[in-house]
Amino acid sequence: MGEAELVRTGGQPLWRQLQQRLLVRIRAGEFDGAFPGELALADEYSVSRQTVRQALRELRADGTLIAERGRQPRVAAAAEIQQPLGALYSLFAAVEEAGLDQHSVVRRLDIRADAVVAERLSLEGSTPLLYLERVRLAGNDPLAVDRVWLPADLARPLLDADFQHTSLYGELHRRTGVRLDHGEEQIRAVVPTRAERALLGCGETVGAFSIGRLGTSAGKRIEWRHTLVRGDRFALTAEFSGRTGYRLVTTGALAGTR
Amino acid sequence: MGEAELVRTGGQPLWRQLQQRLLVRIRAGEFDGAFPGELALADEYSVSRQTVRQALRELRADGTLIAERGRQPRVAAAAEIQQPLGALYSLFAAVEEAGLDQHSVVRRLDIRADAVVAERLSLEGSTPLLYLERVRLAGNDPLAVDRVWLPADLARPLLDADFQHTSLYGELHRRTGVRLDHGEEQIRAVVPTRAERALLGCGETVGAFSIGRLGTSAGKRIEWRHTLVRGDRFALTAEFSGRTGYRLVTTGALAGTR
DNA sequence: TCCTCGGTAATGTACGTACATTTAATCTAA
């Protein structure tokens, strides 16, 4: 609970101390059932309701908490804040939008160790990883080569899944309850090697996006992914302004095979 | 001024009515000199200071207003809302961060007409455009080829500017008062042509980003830009989460010449 | 069984007060 008293002299305002304490408790899952009301918190921490409201203000604004009149306030489930995430989402949404059939050819699905990838996931070099390698097709033509590594102790239930038509993230969530909530990616422009060109079925004059992605769930590194996307069939489209920042857009991002 | 009294019975809370009135006055430019303090507003509209604070809260959060302790609050000039914008900003910030000298070789700076570009800017095909073509260097090595078209009636004052060391946007703002506030860009992965490779000084196995950008100011299309960036020296790095959305990051995005 | 009517609990709104902290301008004295 809120053992140590809030300090009223310290450099930090009461409401921010309270906010931080609450964040800790939220992340610990203490409030997964029900979040206490403003009055209850004011009582527990011996501060005024206004101070509690100030503490909750940002948490509500950023979606961590959901509170409505008359209702029991609650901690937002990760699912409720889920949004389209990342350049790859943008890619597959574009395929969807273009009305193209979307399926994959699974080239590898096994358990293996890879020291380089393990390190990226903050794991021991010998840790077994589930490895999935697919060629992704839009319509009948190859669009991307996609390779994913997940910790095997988490992802083993995926070993017998059929990834020709199902999405990795959907299957991961269905079978393990885990969902990506954060990630970083690095996008490069490259010239595919001959082997890659063969897989993608494209000529020498076609560039490609090389996208590396580190996905995390609840602060834990869950996924390393590398995707090579044909540059002649896909463009990243973005929109930005001072107010809204940078936002990926899906419209018109996909081209037919030339 | 705030003639009509706020209605205390209506469906809308006092603070929202106040917020809307203030927005109207802000947009009319009434507060361009100085924005009144909370107490002054409370007095003028006969509401409590808390109500005024609630009304101002969102305006401050979204950057419309700037208020700090002790200071005269003010309406944010368009410039102050300016944020790092777009993949190109990300590129040049990365150069800056790497401590590399940044300059350009100006290959063209003239007035010309281009029907294709004019159409993108929603202009007549024969409308004269200012055209600037530069090779941008980081350190001593070419990093990108940058071509910009601006409507000549706006950008003519830039004709005698020296773009070896000054930025287009800075110069545009200084000489015309116009500043980009919104834009769309499309990013492709391509293989540079032989001519482009010569300009960029890179080999056959190097890919490139092809970035097209349409920049607007106050809803008017101001700029069409095309930039070709060496893929071996630059990567787009992004971070995303359900909370924050998609955000470009500059750290570590730039590599030295291999 | 269903439905209405309260009661309860939660947030929303709005008022009030007091004092702390920061900044900028002004005044004063060396």
Add this chain to the structure above:
DNA sequence: TTAGATTAAATGTACGTACATTACCGAGGA
């Protein structure tokens, strides 16, 4: 003239109160 002290003005923090509004649930009646 300049450095320092004072003052005014602004927001920040924190407390208090009261009542309105909404959602849920349970009890009692038709």
